[in-house]
Amino acid sequence: MTTTTANTPQTMLSRIIAAGTHQRVLAFASLVVLLIGFSIASPNFMQTSNMIAILQATSVNGVLAVAVTLVIITGGIDLSVGTMMTFCAVITGVVLTYAGMPLLLGVFAAIATGALCGSMSGTFVAKMKIPPFIATLGMMLILKGLSLVISGTRPIYFNDTPGFSLISRGSIIGDIFPAMPIPNGVLILFIVAGVTAYILNRTVLGRYCFALGSNEESVRLSGVNTDRWKIAIYALAGGIVGIAGLLIASRLNSAQPALGLGYELEAIAAVVIGGTSLSGGRGSILGSLIGALIMAVLTNGLRVLSVAQEWQTVVTGAIIILAVYADMMRRKGAS
Amino acid sequence: MTTTTANTPQTMLSRIIAAGTHQRVLAFASLVVLLIGFSIASPNFMQTSNMIAILQATSVNGVLAVAVTLVIITGGIDLSVGTMMTFCAVITGVVLTYAGMPLLLGVFAAIATGALCGSMSGTFVAKMKIPPFIATLGMMLILKGLSLVISGTRPIYFNDTPGFSLISRGSIIGDIFPAMPIPNGVLILFIVAGVTAYILNRTVLGRYCFALGSNEESVRLSGVNTDRWKIAIYALAGGIVGIAGLLIASRLNSAQPALGLGYELEAIAAVVIGGTSLSGGRGSILGSLIGALIMAVLTNGLRVLSVAQEWQTVVTGAIIILAVYADMMRRKGAS
């Protein structure tokens, strides 16, 4: 039951939700349980400001998870998303701060850089037949080093581009509905997720994502130029990573060249918690989004409860296992 | 072409090497090229003391790679090896320093702790059907937190157990052949690798490793108690991680509770560079050993050449991709 089966005439949004919920009500239940649990445990948890803080904490990891979902559905993996995000941020810094270009060009630079890096990973995987783990591990290191080289190992600040920090911190929604000051970063996350879900479920590119992950050989034997599509998918994922780079740079109002390592694992974890299979062929964007939210709620909730940090880690580990276990059980019960 | 194919009557060692080389001369060639390249680039590289330093630098990651190879061959993955190693070291510290038990009991505690943690991961995977990525990610976090809790977030020193540091730093070989002061840690790595290769290629446990990775369902329908064997394999891997815990604790003469994160990725990288497939069913210990050596030679060589750190990272990434690419090409040429 992939999310590709919805086709009754509905609005786009309800379609996506329907497609997702079909398999995803499950991880969603874990999310709800966590939210309720924390609300009971701490009166400070369920405040608008804290909910917004959680959403904002999800934004970067959520966008990375969306990107990596595409690659994982093809049966690959992308370890480079963390440092690629940083690299895109650094390039934006160079374009905006060092070269003094207009804001829009910076935005374009971030996305284009990501797409370029992604298509390189894709080429390694598709044309050179390098296992995705190694190809993207190599890219992860290369981009990590290049970020430091290009930035001169110091942060690049965006003080000269005043609009830049609004990308993530401003709130278009809040300007219209003052009661809901949802930052633009969160809005962008949802837009990215929505568009990617649409691409995944309603376009040829998405179809080949699932097909490649299902049985690459059979797709190839059907005369599809699998190499080209694979490169396109990695490039799309890279472009989305570029957006994550914009979000984090805007949030920190700077490109931090050393940041990024470790983010890949967190993004992959969100994807897997969301029910996407690491062996490819199955998965959903909504699931990854929920996976990322589960992780953010967990981290935030334990902090708000002032659990000692070493125990936070233990509890996070245990709850991740439990959430996925509950998910498995419900799925078994459902089938 | 798995490594399970050796069957002519030969000595154990030559059998293991033969089994390995069959597919593994390849990554080995990359290693030789690196060694020659660095020797030409720096006169200081090819010294006995530096070769020993490289071997010693390989020891911990090598043992972890051996452990993780077993799990990967079953089609799983183990993200917990880094923090599990630390956890084993901390438990050894508790046994030796806090409880003042004799050395041998500390050694036993490390291995037993590892085996226990491993069998827990194995149970999550086999019985609770949690994807290995999540099960071991959870364990990674749990063990990371527990190491801090148990140690009170401070290192445990082994000053009261004088023999402990000899586990890794002493040199039995050097005592006999003074010209070859190979530290015990390296000896232990080779013994662990040899024994594990034997288990993998010559025993039922090894056979089921490959079989589970090849087609788990067919093994289950052959009436094999796959759950039990899977748990056993994870437990064996855990026990080996325990040995890595001893090696690192002995080398640092302390159990450092904060260390460990990131080691898992390095170990998995060594395994994949060594030609083991992440989709399971294929792999060799010798390959993982060579993979770990490639990484150690690369790191050491670039440092000896005093390449700027940021460029070290870039070059490492590029060479990992190239080494694996060369490997793919030769394998293609061979078949």
Next chain:
Amino acid sequence: QDIYIPLISKGFQHQFWQAVKSGADQAAAEFGVRITFEGPDNETMVDRQIDMLAAALANNPSAIGFAALDSQAAIPLLQQAADAGIPVIAFDSGVESDIPATTATTDNVAAAALAADKMAELIGGAGKVAVVAHDQTSRTGIDRRDGFLNQIEANYPDIEVVSVQYGAGDQLQSTEVAKAILTANPDLVGMFGTNEGSAIGIVNAIREMATEGVTIIGYDSGKAQTDAIREGLMAGAITQNPVGIGYETVKAAVAAMNGEELPAIIDTGFYYYDQSNIDDAEIQAVLYD
């Protein structure tokens, strides 16, 4: 209603941060306030620290202690705290803004310069030295590296710094780094490690390679380092006063809540210690292990 002061630090698991925490705990007990102490896994995770700050603010704290990984990135949240009338005390590193009521810190540049002076003195003002640093981009990493390098460059023309490499403050990685440096430079006479992990890495490397004639200067304390100094393997080390930093931060937070005037900087000081003074009461008070 209890008084709650969260401290958001740059790290958590390292000995240095645990010493800061113990100082803060001490002050918390003394002043009857409740504190929590949190920090990201490593000093690159700027955005994670911001998330921690956001979660801390959700609990309506009475005051906040904050050691900024990047002084700009947190300003919007610090502004939010200021708007809510929550005093902010910076510790360890400053925040480039007038929001913090005060900053409890060590002058890392001056401390590392002192290490350079001691190094020069011990090696006779000439020879090749190397630095094993803990981080290429964090404030403390940069300050200590540059403090050392600039002092050498400015005052000791006969000393050559042949290599600066980074071991992430991880003891094992720093050991391998130091070994590679020693291999590449057999005529090295001195090495400086910019934090506990780096310094111990150097000690391990010297021990494993049985090298002689290399003067080691370390940074921070911890049992392995004090032992190495007592043994004579390490010449000496700089120590900050992490317990003092933690203590002063909480103390200043309480004072700020009560509307007291605070100085712009609370310099908690640094010391050089070696075999000769390691057991002095003044030094013992700032060492941790």
Next chain:
Amino acid sequence: MSYLVEMRGIEKRFPGVHALKSVQFNLRPGEVHALMGENGAGKSTLMKIMSGIYARDGGEMFVDGTPVAPDSPRAAQDLGIGIIHQELSLMNDLTAAQNVLIGREPRRSFGRLDEPELNRRAAEIFASLRLAMDPRTKVSTQTIARQQLIEIAKALSYNPRVLIMDEPTAALNDAEIAELFAVIAKLKADGVGIVYISHRMDEIKRIADRVTILRDGAYIDTLDAADTPLSKIIQLMVGREVTQSRATVPDLSQAPVALEVRGLSRGKDVRDVSFSVRKGEILGFAGLMGAGRTEVARIIFGADPRDAGEIRVGGYAVDILTPHAAVQAGIGYLSEDRKHFGLAVDMTVRANIAMANMAQFTSRTGVLDEGAMKRIAVDYISRLGIRTPSDMQAVRLLSGGNQQKVVIAKWLLRDCDVLIFDEPTRGIDVGAKSEIYALLEDLAAQGRAIIVISSELPEVMRLSHRIAVMCEGRLTGILPGGAQTTQEQIMELATRRDSALTVAEDA
């Protein structure tokens, strides 16, 4: 005479195998040309060369008299050559329609998919096959028989001029085969040339115009199907005479009951099934596709959970929840889907044969006795005539029929008291089939209880001492074996639907 495709002097070598030795083959428009030969004779290899999957090592190939060398499936498709593979190669996570039209999805602007159109087109193709299949069902939920039908639909959707069918009916039952033959007749009328590979000899008479026979990779002869008796074809294939006989039913009324099943139920797939098998008895299971025979076997073997029912082995109730427990209780099960459930295809023939019986080759310390495994494997390779260069060949590299023989060897070696064979001779040639029948009868004579599930009625009738027939999850009757039971009697039970009850239950 003009040939659609002509191949001459085709050579192909694999490491250790000379798969094709100067083979010739030609195909006329509008004919069904059967390609016959034992397992491993080289049929699939020849067809893979024709369809651009393998490159030939020597020889020439012409399409419409022009020399060609298709170097990819795509190139062959462009020449009008389509193939239905022996091994299924579908994308399991996609729907039937998505599989059929992969690479040719109807698109709107910006690469958007026109899913309704996709489903409509697929539905048309299914309709032309008279296949009742929702285009939106996911392939992985389908039985292999139905997956095979999807594969056929996919090949037809390219409107090929040459259609190669490599054992298309191996997984189909009689009704589906009849449908397929109707489609073939239609294609023939349209002038399509069809290469047909099958081990079901009766089909050759029904549809083939000409027959080409290969033996051991060599070309033997091409004959007109109409005026060549089957026995002649078989003799040319196997190189000797193969005799067909009917089962002689022994009197087993005194033999102890080996396996007794009571009230076995699982959802709608299996409803209240009860039967017993005696020691020395061969119980055949007949039924249409989806009748639930496989499901009954999987439940008995502990591979699937059951809602209700009792299983008694040798008179004692046993609680079988896992295949491991089943094997411990002395039950073996050979699955109908060798690729997914029967073999670890990347492992060697030797390792696969030993898989169900590892304890026999393991010392107390857990060390494997490779020597003993080798002896046993070599023994079974010769007894079952498995074509393989050595026992260390990866199973993946064997021909389909030879893979099936490896699974059979695995279970023969295990030596269970009760053996369930699900479609045991799927893809196995006539010669080897009679060898296997002899082996099964041998096992029964030794006192083992054997259950044979087969969709080939002649096979059920040839082997069974008693014949159990299922329809829609229900055991509709048990007939005596031997000459007194006719195909019509079996079919009557196999179609005895209980629709009134079904409706009641569904409501």
